[in-house]
Amino acid sequence: MHALVGENGAGKSTLMKILYGMQKPDEGTIAIDGEQVSFSSPADAIARGIGMVHQHFMLADNLTVLENVVLGSEKLYGIGGNARKKIAEISDRYGLGIRPDVLVEDLGVADRQRVEILKVLFRGAKTLILDEPTAVLVPQEVDALFDNLRELKSEGLSVIFISHKLGEVLSVADDITVIRRGTTVGTAIPSETTPRQLAELMVGSELPTPETAESTVTDKPVVTVKNLTVYAGGGIASLGEVGAQPETATVGSSGAAPGADVLTEATTPGAAKRVLDDVSFTIHAGEVMGIAGVEGNGQTELIDALIGTKHADSGAIEFLGEDITGWQTRKRRESGVGYIPEDRHRQGLLLESPLWENRILGHVTEKPNAKGFWLDIKGAQADTRRIVEEFDVRTPGIDVTAASLSGGNQQKLIVGREMSHNPKFLIAAHPTRGVDVGAQAQIWDRIREARREGLAVLLISADLDELIGLSDTLRVIYDGKLVADADPATITPEELGSAMTGAASGHLEHVDTAPEGHEGAAGPEDEAR
Amino acid sequence: MKKFDKERVLLAVAGPVIALVLAIALTSIVLLASNRNPFEPYVLMLQQLPYSDIQVLIINQAAMYYIAAIAVALGFRMNLFNIGVDGQYRLAAVMTAVVGANVGLPAFLQIPMLLLVAMLTGAFWAGIAGVLKVTRGVSEVVATIMLNAIATSVIGYITLANVWGVQVGNNMTTGVMKKSGWFPGINLGSDVGEIYGMVFVAIALGIGYWVVLNRTRFGFDLRATGASESAAAASGVDAKRMVLVSMLISGAVSGLAGLPLLLGDSHTYSLDFPAGLGFTAIGIALLGRNNPGGIAFAALLWAFLDKASPALDYATPVAYEKEIATIMQGLIVFSVVISYEAVRQWGLRRQQRQVGAELAAAAAQNTKKEVAA
Numbered sequence: 001m002h003a004l005v006g007e008n009g010a011g012k013s014t015l016m017k018i019l020y021g022m023q024k025p026d027e028g029t030i031a032i033d034g035e036q037v038s039f040s041s042p043a044d045a046i047a048r049g050i051g052m053v054h055q056h057f058m059l060a061d062n063l064t065v066l067e068n069v070v071l072g073s074e075k076l077y078g079i080g081g082n083a084r085k086k087i088a089e090i091s092d093r094y095g096l097g098i099r100p101d102v103l104v105e106d107l108g109v110a111d112r113q114r115v116e117i118l119k120v121l122f123r124g125a126k127t128l129i130l131d132e133p134t135a136v137l138v139p140q141e142v143d144a145l146f147d148n149l150r151e152l153k154s155e156g157l158s159v160i161f162i163s164h165k166l167g168e169v170l171s172v173a174d175d176i177t178v179i180r181r182g183t184t185v186g187t188a189i190p191s192e193t194t195p196r197q198l199a200e201l202m203v204g205s206e207l208p209t210p211e212t213a214e215s216t217v218t219d220k221p222v223v224t225v226k227n228l229t230v231y232a233g234g235g236i237a238s239l240g241e242v243g244a245q246p247e248t249a250t251v252g253s254s255g256a257a258p259g260a261d262v263l264t265e266a267t268t269p270g271a272a273k274r275v276l277d278d279v280s281f282t283i284h285a286g287e288v289m290g291i292a293g294v295e296g297n298g299q300t301e302l303i304d305a306l307i308g309t310k311h312a313d314s315g316a317i318e319f320l321g322e323d324i325t326g327w328q329t330r331k332r333r334e335s336g337v338g339y340i341p342e343d344r345h346r347q348g349l350l351l352e353s354p355l356w357e358n359r360i361l362g363h364v365t366e367k368p369n370a371k372g373f374w375l376d377i378k379g380a381q382a383d384t385r386r387i388v389e390e391f392d393v394r395t396p397g398i399d400v401t402a403a404s405l406s407g408g409n410q411q412k413l414i415v416g417r418e419m420s421h422n423p424k425f426l427i428a429a430h431p432t433r434g435v436d437v438g439a440q441a442q443i444w445d446r447i448r449e450a451r452r453e454g455l456a457v458l459l460i461s462a463d464l465d466e467l468i469g470l471s472d473t474l475r476v477i478y479d480g481k482l483v484a485d486a487d488p489a490t491i492t493p494e495e496l497g498s499a500m501t502g503a504a505s506g507h508l509e510h511v512d513t514a515p516e517g518h519e520g521a522a523g524p525e526d527e528a529r
Numbered sequence: 530m531k532k533f534d535k536e537r538v539l540l541a542v543a544g545p546v547i548a549l550v551l552a553i554a555l556t557s558i559v560l561l562a563s564n565r566n567p568f569e570p571y572v573l574m575l576q577q578l579p580y581s582d583i584q585v586l587i588i589n590q591a592a593m594y595y596i597a598a599i600a601v602a603l604g605f606r607m608n609l610f611n612i613g614v615d616g617q618y619r620l621a622a623v624m625t626a627v628v629g630a631n632v633g634l635p636a637f638l639q640i641p642m643l644l645l646v647a648m649l650t651g652a653f654w655a656g657i658a659g660v661l662k663v664t665r666g667v668s669e670v671v672a673t674i675m676l677n678a679i680a681t682s683v684i685g686y687i688t689l690a691n692v693w694g695v696q697v698g699n700n701m702t703t704g705v706m707k708k709s710g711w712f713p714g715i716n717l718g719s720d721v722g723e724i725y726g727m728v729f730v731a732i733a734l735g736i737g738y739w740v741v742l743n744r745t746r747f748g749f750d751l752r753a754t755g756a757s758e759s760a761a762a763a764s765g766v767d768a769k770r771m772v773l774v775s776m777l778i779s780g781a782v783s784g785l786a787g788l789p790l791l792l793g794d795s796h797t798y799s800l801d802f803p804a805g806l807g808f809t810a811i812g813i814a815l816l817g818r819n820n821p822g823g824i825a826f827a828a829l830l831w832a833f834l835d836k837a838s839p840a841l842d843y844a845t846p847v848a849y850e851k852e853i854a855t856i857m858q859g860l861i862v863f864s865v866v867i868s869y870e871a872v873r874q875w876g877l878r879r880q881q882r883q884v885g886a887e888l889a890a891a892a893a894q895n896t897k898k899e900v901a902a
Contacts, residue, residue, distance in 0.1 A: 307763065308765075328765065328767060329763070329764075329766075329767075330764075330767070331765075332765075333764070333765045339763065343759075346757065346760065347762075347763040349757075349760060350753060350756040350760055351757070352756060352877065353752075361760065361764045362764035364746050364749050365746060373745055373747075375743075375744055375748075375749055394888050395888075396887040396888065399537075400880060401877065401880060403877055403880075403881065404880045404883075404884040405884065
């Protein structure tokens with residue numbers, strides 16, 4: 001099992017595309033079993049025994065698992081009993097636990113991934129390429145996946161594994177190749193390497209950890225949310241905004257037992273489902289409250305309600321003592337709510353506009369972007385230059401379009417923009433998603449800095465290390481409810497993960513350490529940290 | 530970063546130029562296919578250009594195209610497709626003609642009042658589509674197309690003899706407007722003609738359009754909504770309000786589109802009042818890339834094709850059909866759509882590459898310096 005690691009944009013995906021025949025190399029050769037080959041399409045690669053499991057699954061939702069597997073390779077074993085026998089055989093051999101007659105839309109993420117793997121094996125792959133397979137899984141599911149992979153390995157297959165979660169790579173890989181800026185910068189043997197060394201190899205420099213040094217939590221409440229409830233389909237989105245409808249199907253499939261899972265809530269017909277159910281919390285000045293949860297459990301709705309793009313059906317939001325429940329987004333932003341959106345391309349940027357116009361976005365009524373009714377273009381441009389400088393946005397100038405920057409630099413621009421208006425409350429949704437390690441550290445630093453000056457932050461992230469490292473308080477959201485709270489000083493990602501699947505609730509205690517006895521979670525916790 | 534500015538100008542010009550070249554080439558192919566000389570019609574049309582009376586006709590016609598195209602462009606800038614400009618300007622013209630024939634104020638009041646009537650009528654008619662869109666989610670495309678048809682019927686009713694219509698020979702008119710409402714123009718002599726005073730209103734509108742879009746908060750919100758509705762919503766733009774307001778403004782502007790002719794020349798709304806301006810304007814706005822300068826150029830080109838093509842019918846020794854100009858206009862719209870999208874994607878990719886290259890170069894220089902130090 002070979003792992004390929006590198007920062008975003010280092011060239012991992014390009015390399016994999018070449019291996020899978022989706023792209024042709026300009027120079028160089030590929031050899032399989034010592035024999036030199038060249039692929040002009042994925043079909044060639046499949047014929048040579050290379051299979052790929054994409055990060056975004058390529059499955060037809062309304063077909064069964066069997067149909068999905070035979071789709072496109074009907075000639076191999078037909079589409080009937082033969083194919084079914086073959087699927088059962090592969091499934092048993094590698095412990096995949098596939099049920100061929102279930103509709104794919106009824107499967108959780110982890111099960112879909114197994115279907116993808118089976119699809120590849122069905123086509124006779126001897127080498128599997130997995131592109132960031134763990135990005136969508138909770139820790140328990142990751143363990144199950146790794147068990148499957150080990151199974152494959154013991155049967156003599158090779159696995160190429162792309163990831164930037166270094167801990168996982170070290171635990172599962174036999175051999176690691178690190179690439180940076182398109183070239184191989186090193187190889188490592190997992191047993192002799194720490195995640196830190198690996199990360200430094202990846203970035204080419206020392207890197208920091210997301211650990212908040214000392215608590216800066218005060219007792220001044222900034223945001224108080226009371227009994228916020230949102231019904232599915234409520235707050236009618238008439239102007240074409242279709243909120244990314246999430247995978248509610250992951251619910252319940254904790255990965256270990258693929259036979260006994262999936263989907264009870266999501267398909268319940270009749271009464272409107274509460275996508276956000278009676279959520280209450282308080283965030284104080286200087287406090288970072290982290291929300292952990294599998295995507296699609298109400299995070300998007302919570303953010304929408306807080307920033308005001310879709311109002312909640314009931315409940316109240318108080319900001320610095322004022323009731324802002326009915327306020328428009330613009331008024332909220334003007335009064336000091338900063339927003340780092342979860343999808344920067346859809347919500348954070350005008351991709352085809354120059355950087356300085358993107359700097360105006362969201363703050364068009366505020367200085368230095370406007371003077372009264374008029375735009376202050378000079379002011380905005382000057383301030384964009386400052387942001388580019390201070391936040392280390394790598395760009396040749398402020399007139400280039402936002403689309404021409406890399407993801408990390410786009411994100412730095414957004415963080416710079418939001419921080420430039422001295423927010424009192426920051427909604428940070430996946431602030432470092434798809435951002436390379438170097439930029440990640442800078443963004444963490446900025447958030448920590450602002451927190452020291454009294455900023456209240458709501459941090460929503462899929463990166464559990466980030467959540468644990470940055471938060472003062474941790475809450476777990478599951479099926480629209482805040483079901484658990486935890487102390488980030490003691491909790492481990494695994495414990496958090498089990499709460500995220502709904503397996504645990506209430507106050508989470510780390511089992512090995514002495515309980516600290518926090519009960520009501522909303523309060524400012526552990527001053528001493 | 531002057532270089533990227535120059536790039537942008539280059540990209541902006543490349544689209545229309547490619548479209549025009551392509552359209553001319555395709556027209557020549559059509560001519561060849563019908564066994565005609567593939568180049569002579571262009572020469573014949575260009576020969577019309579030096580005549581002053583043709584120039585005046587072109588400018589006057591272009592002014593109407595320009596106003597209507599600005600109205601369309603306003604919608605385009607925020608992804609609203611106002612196909613209803615046609616109904617809006619005709620209804621506005623008829624209302625203005627009726628008011629102008631029945632109310633007589635001094636000129637300094639009469640003309641602004643007539644402009645206001647036209648704008649309010651246009652805004653009202655477009656506003657119906659706007660309200661339907663924000664309250665019921667009705668596509669503005671469908672609503673405005675239907676409103677065009679309704680406008681035709683309403684105009685038919687208004688011009689009935691027992692409503693406001695006045696029969697003049699075989700023609701139904703709305704009666705001659707009071708003299709104080711005639712917009713003064715620049716008279717260049719009886720054999721040349723008169724440039725409508727509304728031409729300057731059109732120019733002012735173009736400038737106003739640019740200033741509002743590029744220099745005001747409102748314009749920024751409007752453009753942001755057009756560029757990315759989701760990003761605009763997250764940034765605090767009230768999308769519904771924005772849709773309604775831009776529909777109203779677009780309608781108000783289109784209300785003015787018929788006035789150069791009405792106030793400058795015909796002084797009455799009759800059955801032969803030009804129709805279809807609103808549809809032509811869509812092509813002009815496209816060709817002009819929703820940019821006030823580009824639209825001016827496109828409007829002039831369109832007016833030139835309109836006014837120079839009749840000469841083809843009388844050409845000696847060989848006459849051509851003047852419909853060649855219509856074919857060309859159609860082909861221009863067709864090639865505009867293709868070439869703009871191609872240029873846009875090419876430009877985006879090119880800039881991404883350039884930025885990448887510059888950053889790589891900068892990084893390489895830095896490491897060199899470090900090594901040297």
